Amino acid sequence: xxxxxxxxxxxxxxxxxxxxxxxxxxxxxxxxxxxxxxxxxxxxxxxxxxxxxxxxxxxxxxxxxxxxxxxxxxxxxxxxxxxxxxxxxxxxxxxxxxxxxxxxxxxxxxxxxxxxxxxxxxxxxxxxxxxxxxxxxxxxxxxxxxxxxxxxxxxxxxxxxxxxxxxxxxxxxxxxxxxxxxxxxxxxxxxxxxxxxxxxxxxxxxxxxxxxxxxxxxxxxxxxxxxxx
Amino acid sequence: xxxxxxxxxxxxxxxxxxxxxxxxxxxxxxxxxxxxxxxxxxxxxxxxxxxxxxxxxxxxxxxxxxxxxxxxxxxxxxxxxxxxxxxxxxxxxxxxxxxxxxxxxxxxxxxxxxxxxxxxxxxxxxxxxxxxxxxxxxxxxxxxxxxxxxxxxxxxxxxxxxxxxxxxxxxxxxxxxxxxxxxxxxxxxxxxxxxxxxxxxxxxxxxxxxxxxxxxxxxxxxxxxxxxxxxxxxxxxxxxxxxxxxxxxxxxxxxxxxxxxxxxxxxxxxxxxxxxxxxxxxxxxxxxxxxxxxxxxxxxxxxxxxxxxxxxxxxxxxxxxxxxxxxxxxxxxxxxxxxxxxxxxxxxxxxxxxxxxxxxxxxxxxxxxxxxxxxxxxxxxxxxxxxxxxxxxxxxxxxxxxxxxxxxxxxxxxxxxxxxxxxxxxxxxxxxxxxxxxxxxxxxxxxxxxxxxxxxxxxxxxxxxxxxxxxxxxx
Numbered sequence: 001x002x003x004x005x006x007x008x009x010x011x012x013x014x015x016x017x018x019x020x021x022x023x024x025x026x027x028x029x030x031x032x033x034x035x036x037x038x039x040x041x042x043x044x045x046x047x048x049x050x051x052x053x054x055x056x057x058x059x060x061x062x063x064x065x066x067x068x069x070x071x072x073x074x075x076x077x078x079x080x081x082x083x084x085x086x087x088x089x090x091x092x093x094x095x096x097x098x099x100x101x102x103x104x105x106x107x108x109x110x111x112x113x114x115x116x117x118x119x120x121x122x123x124x125x126x127x128x129x130x131x132x133x134x135x136x137x138x139x140x141x142x143x144x145x146x147x148x149x150x151x152x153x154x155x156x157x158x159x160x161x162x163x164x165x166x167x168x169x170x171x172x173x174x175x176x177x178x179x180x181x182x183x184x185x186x187x188x189x190x191x192x193x194x195x196x197x198x199x200x201x202x203x204x205x206x207x208x209x210x211x212x213x214x215x216x217x218x219x220x221x222x223x224x225x226x227x228x229x
Numbered sequence: 230x231x232x233x234x235x236x237x238x239x240x241x242x243x244x245x246x247x248x249x250x251x252x253x254x255x256x257x258x259x260x261x262x263x264x265x266x267x268x269x270x271x272x273x274x275x276x277x278x279x280x281x282x283x284x285x286x287x288x289x290x291x292x293x294x295x296x297x298x299x300x301x302x303x304x305x306x307x308x309x310x311x312x313x314x315x316x317x318x319x320x321x322x323x324x325x326x327x328x329x330x331x332x333x334x335x336x337x338x339x340x341x342x343x344x345x346x347x348x349x350x351x352x353x354x355x356x357x358x359x360x361x362x363x364x365x366x367x368x369x370x371x372x373x374x375x376x377x378x379x380x381x382x383x384x385x386x387x388x389x390x391x392x393x394x395x396x397x398x399x400x401x402x403x404x405x406x407x408x409x410x411x412x413x414x415x416x417x418x419x420x421x422x423x424x425x426x427x428x429x430x431x432x433x434x435x436x437x438x439x440x441x442x443x444x445x446x447x448x449x450x451x452x453x454x455x456x457x458x459x460x461x462x463x464x465x466x467x468x469x470x471x472x473x474x475x476x477x478x479x480x481x482x483x484x485x486x487x488x489x490x491x492x493x494x495x496x497x498x499x500x501x502x503x504x505x506x507x508x509x510x511x512x513x514x515x516x517x518x519x520x521x522x523x524x525x526x527x528x529x530x531x532x533x534x535x536x537x538x539x540x541x542x543x544x545x546x547x548x549x550x551x552x553x554x555x556x557x558x559x560x561x562x563x564x565x566x567x568x569x570x571x572x573x574x575x576x577x578x579x580x581x582x583x584x585x586x587x588x589x590x591x592x593x594x595x596x597x598x599x600x601x602x603x604x605x606x607x608x609x610x611x612x613x614x615x616x617x618x619x620x621x622x623x624x625x626x627x628x629x630x631x632x633x634x635x636x637x638x639x640x641x642x643x644x645x646x647x648x649x650x651x652x653x654x655x656x657x658x659x660x661x662x663x664x665x666x667x668x669x670x671x672x673x674x675x676x677x678x679x680x681x682x683x684x685x686x687x688x689x690x691x692x693x694x695x696x697x698x699x700x701x702x703x704x
Contacts, residue, residue: 014488020495027502084487085533086586106491106526109498177548189558190589193548222549222580 006120007031009050011041011067012082013059021054024109030116038062042070049075052116055099056082057090065097072098076157078119082107086192095198100159101185102192118186122158133168135229138207138216140168149207159184160203163196167217167227176224200225246424250416257412261405265398272397276390281368284318284385285357291315292372292381295325299377305330320386327379334384336363342382346371350380359387366391426454430461442469442541476540483533490526497522531658535640538665545584545669552579552618556611559592565606573612581618582695587666591674592620594659595688599624603686613694617672621689628686629676637676638664667692 008030012018015036022032033050035041038059045053053071057064068079081094081102091102101115132141139148142165147154156164166183167175175183181191184199200219204211218228243251298311305327312323312332322334324342331339341362349356350371357370368385429446436444445465446458497519504512537543553574560568599606603624610621629637636642641657667674672692679687 014492016492017488017495020492020499023499024495024502027499084484105487106494109495109502178554188562189554190562190585193585194546 005031006052007033007048007050008052008054008116009033009035009041009045010054011035011038011059011064012054012056013037014056017056021109021112024112025116027109028113028116038064038067041067045071045075049077051077052119053077053079054082054112054116055079057094058084065093068094068097068099072157076155078116078122078158080112080115080119091192092194092198095195096202098157098202100157101195114186119158121186122162122184130165130169133171135168135171135216135227140164147207154206156203156206159199160206163199163203164207164217164227167225171227171229174220174223174226179224196225245427246417246420249420249423250413253416253419254409254413257415258405258409260412261401261408265401265405268401269394269398273390273394276393277387280385280387280390281357284321284368284383285370287316287318287321288370288372288381288383291317291323291383292374295379295381296374296376299327299374299379301377303327303377305332308332318383318385320389322384324382324384325379326382327377337384341384342369342371350382426451426457430457433461433465437465437468440541442472473540476536476542479536480533480540483529483536486529490522490529493522494526528658531662534662535658535665538669543665543669546586547582548585549580550583550585550588552581552611552613552620555585555588556592556609556620559589559596560609562589563593563596563600565596565600568606569608571608571610571612573610574618575613579611579613579618579694581692583670583692584666587669588692591663591666591690592622594663595622595690598622598659598688599626599686602626607685617691617693619689619691621687623679623685623687625685628678628684634676638674663690 006029008025010018010021010025010032012021012034013036018034018036022034025032033044033048035044039062041053041055042062055064055067059067062070064081068081071077071079078101079099081091081097081099083090083094083102083104086104094102100119103112103115130142132139132143134140137150139151141147145161147156147161147164162184163180166180177193177196178189178191180196181187181193185191185195187195200217201211204214204217207216208214216228217225220226294315295311298314303311308325308327309332312325315323317323322337323332324334324337325332333339343358343360346356346358346369350373353373353375355370355372357368359366359368361367362369362384366387368387370383370385372381374381426449433444433446442465445462448455448458497515500515501519504515507515534543553572556570560566560570596606596609599622604626605624607623607625609623612619612621633642638660640661642660664674667690670692672690674688674690676686676688679685
């Protein structure tokens with residue numbers, strides 16, 4: 001199978017859901033490691049890092065946000081958050097904590113595997129990347145998978161990196177939220193624009209000298225974002 | 230107007246304001262009637278008494294002088310000169326009887342003197358009487374002069390007093406009218422003052438009815454009104470808690486349903502992946518299960534959403550939405566790409582501030598409604614005017630009877646056509662969510678007939694254009 005060797009770590013306190021999700025993911029040919037609490041998940045991740053982490057936000061003890069933040073401190077692994085509702089602060093808080101994408105309960109297994117595939121694609125498609133781009137002190141090298149600011153390497157998640165590459169390969173042109181959702185996340189028109197907004201914000205804190213007054217990734221009101229060459 | 234409504238309007242209770250005004254006016258009127266009446270009685274008595282006293286004094290004086298000037302030899306011919314020398318009060322006239330002869334005043338005859346009085350005088354007693362003489366109110370005073378077998382009469386005109394009283398009456402009537410009017414004005418003012426707190430109560434009640442459940446009345450440091458404010462606020466508090474509790478209950482139920490639904494959805498997904506391994510019967514059962522599970526999930530979602538509206542917790546996640554792109558994308562996700570879209574936006578991109586998730590649900594509901602219950606979608610149109618943009622969805626069904634065009638947006642409304650809309654695969658909450666979502670955007674939604682009068686319904690959503698766009702266009 002195509003994804004043999006892909007390990008997915010799931011954190012979910014409801015045993016039935018955990019089992020059902022494992023069945024669905026195993027059907028896709030992925031290897032699943034189940035954990036029932038935040039502590040267990042962090043231990044499991046430290047022992048053997050997974051390729052994708054699926055975290056339910058509502059956990060007893062260490063909650064999903066904390067698990068997400070802890071993993072992010074040491075790893076750029078793709079993280080999917082599972083929230084109860086799409087219109088709560090949970091979504092933004094989860095994205096701020098470092099999640100790459102989110103799903104709302106109840107979701108169909110097809111949706112979940114589509115999200116995981118989109119993330120894995122982002123994580124592994126460096127062969128088709130464009131050549132190195134330079135914008136003043138900012139150097140984006142898709143081949144190496146590295147971003148340098150004043151020659152110093154900046155650590156980005158793959159989603160942030162992909163976002164920067166998309167903006168960089170259209171430098172000076174405005175990309176709408178819908179364009180970015182499609183190019184980076186693989187969503188259609190109705191994808192959640194907050195994904196773009198939060199990731200742009202996180203990207204800015206890493207590459208902008210003054211994130212409150214960005215000079216690389218600028219907002220174009222009514223249209224979207226562009227990378228200022 | 231029918232007989233019933235006529236009776237109703239005749240019996241309709243008078244409003245509080247009218248009643249206060251009326252009470253003040255009637256009070257003013259009553260008071261002025263009593264005061265004017267008393268004034269009239271007193272003035273009349275006083276005026277008449279004065280007049281009569283002075284007339285009596287003059288009469289006695291005259292009678293004494295006449296008595297002194299008469300001699301036993303005085304004849305009737307001597308009388309006029311004697312009488313002329315007597316003083317006479319203005320408006321009074323003298324009559325004298327000497328033996329059987331009468332010296333009469335030009336206007337009076339003997340018959341004008343009341344018989345009661347003459348009888349008394351001839352009996353040797355002085356007397357006076359008020360009477361209408363020659364058509365006027367007069368005081369007739371009589372004094373006997375027994376020494377000469379004579380009598381002295383004086384007729385005093387009281388019309389002057391009556392005139393004065395008439396003037397006073399006019400003054401009192403005007404004063405009474407003025408007092409009544411003043412009473413009415415005071416009543417009007419008092420009713421305004423009295424009803425001002427009631428208007429605040431009414432405004433607060435309206436605000437609560439309009440969904441602002443946290444509306445409360447301020448205390449005004451008035452013990453009478455504060456009791457009202459307190460009980461009103463108590464009621465509002467109880468109402469708010471109750472509504473919030475109901476909404477929370479619905480929300481909690483939906484949340485509780487999420488976990489089993491999550492397991493079900495995932496498990497059914499796992500089964501569907503193995504579809505081909507099942508027998509025909511199992512496949513049919515799986516289809517039923519998966520179809521109704523999807524419906525159930527949608528219903529729980531809608532229920533949760535509507536409970537958020539009820540709790541006043543629904544909020545907008547605004548982003549800029551290009552209307553044309555949005556409409557085309559909505560058709561695309563509904564697999565309706567081949568439906569014709571009439572673009573009346575005037576060739577320029579129209580961008581509104583909207584909640585994409587909510588508006589997508591609105592479009593999905595309207596498109597689904599047209600496809601599943603409206604006999605098929607026939608067209609979508611977009612148009613704008615100065616302040617709003619309208620998106621219309623037309624179907625080919627039997628349309629919506631005029632009487633049901635508002636109810637159709639009610640929860641679980643099925644209409645007279647027996648579940649044609651909202652029934653079947655629809656959840657019955659779809660159109661009421663459309664209504665709530667559009668209203669949250671300060672927009673409107675309604676259903677009407679096709680513009681060309683053809684068969685079918687036309688659902689129109691109208692959303693406001695953002696103000697800065699309008700400003701931009703104006704400059």
